[in-house]
Amino acid sequence: MLQVSYIRENREKVLERLKFKGFKQPELVDSLIGLDEDRRLTQIELEKIVSESNLGARQIGELMRQGLKEQAEALKVKTSAVKEQTKLLADKLANLEGKLQTILLQLPNLPHQSVPFGINPDNNVTVFEHGQIPALPDNALPHWELGVKYDIIDFELGNKIAGAGFPVYKGKGAKLQRALINFFLDQAELAGYREIQPPIVVNEASGFGTGQLPDKEGQMYHIGIDNLYLIPTAEVPVTNLYRDVILKKDELPVKNCAYTPCFRREAGSYGAHVRGLNRLHQFDKVEVVQIVHPERSYQVLEEMSAYVQSLLKLLELPYRVLSLCSGDMSFTSAKTYDMEVWCAAQARWLEVSSVSNFENYQSNRLKLRYKGEGEKPRLAHTLNGSALALPRIVASLLENNQTENGIKIPAALVPYTIFDYIN
């Protein structure tokens, strides 16, 4: 959520950046500024009257103590009348605040200066590529067929017990999952991240805190009876750990990581491009989250990007890094890098990580702040990234590493799988 004070003081720039992002309702900015003006005037008026009636109440108390009942009664009548006015103003104020909030929730984050302009994914800019695209034999199989061939991923069984998009991993397939999770967590720890094991359901307040609610409600599984949501990413619980928190300045940066299953309804997305592991309702992911000083957030974004790339290098997967264009970035991000791995049999790039700097857009909503000695609390900057999401990594490993002897496991992973081939 953008700060009202920032919008008020930087109207031109906000409008320019929103246009850059392709935001279609720039008129909301001026509505917001108008409402804010109105809100402040109303508040001043209300507080003046409340102040008066507070004074009256205090005087009544004083009179009562002195036993001057009649004077107290007279003053009561007067004060009651003042109070009537406060009701109207309080309603008006609440109404204005509601409208203000509604608009604020509709305004996306402002893209950083370094974000390339664009309106769709075609305008994303490849900023880095690494690794050789492997040449596969003609009889190469896509991962969903390899999964069946080696009896390690069973989509039909998952379909039977849960539904489409809930695969069952078996034998070495299951062990590969576990190996990847441990590998990612160990790497994260080496990079200075503290491991968190959060709940994988969250309440409404948490959903609002990271912005899944109210807009993306349909994207999450909802447990109606207890009004809880299955998390779509560990970002939700791990970032909400810091909701309404004021950190000491020297506690920054906060670096947390977490492995969790993630649940996404993905309503309406079916078809060939979401086959196999490409898009699932349940998948495993290790997420890294940082809370940093505002002056450091762009440096940290680069560091996080480099960290994710280091994982891909260790897994020996060909990848590229995209700087998302203004129009393709998520609603809440100020700058995002996507990491995509090459899936040889499908002959396409698949996104396995998205690393974003939210600046203070999330922390404003979360009321996540930091404070130095004798300073005012200030909003911190938050960043997060997948490190990494498993299914597409598995897809890429299977497709790229298929040999006549089976699927070759990259050396860095062998200590975790204990086997070096799936066959």
Add this chain to the structure above:
RNA sequence: GGAGAGGUGUCAGAGUGGUCGAAUGAGCCAGCUUGGAAAGCUGGUGUACUGGCAACGGUACCGAGGGUUCGAAUCCCUCCUUCUCCGCCA
């Protein structure tokens, strides 16, 4: 799930309708004291919105949200949560 008792500032802990944003103690910060420290003494020590160049004000916040009242930490309602006992259970 049933019965009961609680939730107050950084912490401990008073406060049951009227100068209570909140006693007291501890902690923390600053000053005094000291060669230095401890002890002692003095002062300070929350957040948000808002007015003001500032000094300094206003309003709100005692788990959350409503309500009663001229006035609520204190009374009423709903919810959350913690503890104890019982039941159930990985």
